[in-house]
Amino acid sequence: MSSSFGCALCAQDGGTLVWYGKVLRVVHVEEAGFPGYYRVIWNAHVAELSELGAGDLQHCMGTVVTVERVMREQLRPTKVNLATLGNMVPHLHWHVIARFDWDTHFPSPVWAPSVRAAEPARLLALKARLPALDAAVQRALD
Amino acid sequence: MSSSFGCALCAQDGGTLVWYGKVLRVVHVEEAGFPGYYRVIWNAHVAELSELGAGDLQHCMGTVVTVERVMREQLRPTKVNLATLGNMVPHLHWHVIARFDWDTHFPSPVWAPSVRAAEPARLLALKARLPALDAAVQRALD
Numbered sequence: 413m414s415s416s417f418g419c420a421l422c423a424q425d426g427g428t429l430v431w432y433g434k435v436l437r438v439v440h441v442e443e444a445g446f447p448g449y450y451r452v453i454w455n456a457h458v459a460e461l462s463e464l465g466a467g468d469l470q471h472c473m474g475t476v477v478t479v480e481r482v483m484r485e486q487l488r489p490t491k492v493n494l495a496t497l498g499n500m501v502p503h504l505h506w507h508v509i510a511r512f513d514w515d516t517h518f519p520s521p522v523w524a525p526s527v528r529a530a531e532p533a534r535l536l537a538l539k540a541r542l543p544a545l546d547a548a549v550q551r552a553l554d
Numbered sequence: 555m556s557s558s559f560g561c562a563l564c565a566q567d568g569g570t571l572v573w574y575g576k577v578l579r580v581v582h583v584e585e586a587g588f589p590g591y592y593r594v595i596w597n598a599h600v601a602e603l604s605e606l607g608a609g610d611l612q613h614c615m616g617t618v619v620t621v622e623r624v625m626r627e628q629l630r631p632t633k634v635n636l637a638t639l640g641n642m643v644p645h646l647h648w649h650v651i652a653r654f655d656w657d658t659h660f661p662s663p664v665w666a667p668s669v670r671a672a673e674p675a676r677l678l679a680l681k682a683r684l685p686a687l688d689a690a691v692q693r694a695l696d
Contacts, residue, residue, distance in 0.1 A: 461634075
């Protein structure tokens with residue numbers, strides 16, 4: 413598997429491991445205000461989605477939509493946000509983020525300035541549902 | 555084709571039309587500071603990527619990576635950013651954005667605060683290459 417010296421996503425998992433496969437992994441990300449924040453990370457060091465062959469692209473996006481679908485079923489978010497940016501770490505990884513109309517940034521992207529205060533009780537209730545989401549993601553990908 | 559009353563992307567093209575197909579379209583977006591900003595918009599009113607069937611998902615992502623690939627060939631960006639958010643307009647559309655290490659926000663996402671001043675000469679030079687990019691996208695999708 414190709415890897416790149418000094419790349420954070422070649423050296424580390426990039427979050428709490430939820431599922432690990434031959435070509436990609438799913439991790440949970442600790443991001444304040446967004447408990448429903450996962451990443452689908454391609455294991456090999458590839459920068460751009462368009463570098464994947466047709467089969468790998470299908471596998472990668474199939475996994476991203478599986479995580480999204482299970483997230484929708486388990487968390488019932490207002491919207492799911494998907495992004496692959498990689499400006500800081502040019503190693504293919506997808507952000508899969510459950511967004512709620514009460515979260516600190518909605519309807520802005522999570523990278524924009526916040527628009528309201530956090531709601532600790534709602535965040536705690538959401539966090540309590542993550543073990544079930546993780547288990548459902550594992551079942552869906554196994 | 556399903557459409558939703560009051561949805562901006564059901565009512566309008568959502569940018570300058572570059573390519574129009576049966577199920578999706580590609581538009582160029584006028585976004586200050588980011589001339590290489592395109593959207594791939596699903597024509598029918600679908601909110602989440604995971605609502606697409608397997609064939610439609612493959613078609614949608616195949617188009618997104620085709621636009622990305624042609625963008626990389628034509629513009630040689632530092633990185634391409636892909637995102638489908640839809641918090642404001644929950645009608646499936648992909649942002650495909652050519653990023654450069656000299657742009658106002660790099661390496662931050664385009665939705666974050668800017669980190670440097672714009673470079674008008676470089677932006678003009680980039681804009682001058684868009685007709686060739688548009689033509690290459692059309693050739694690749696026809």
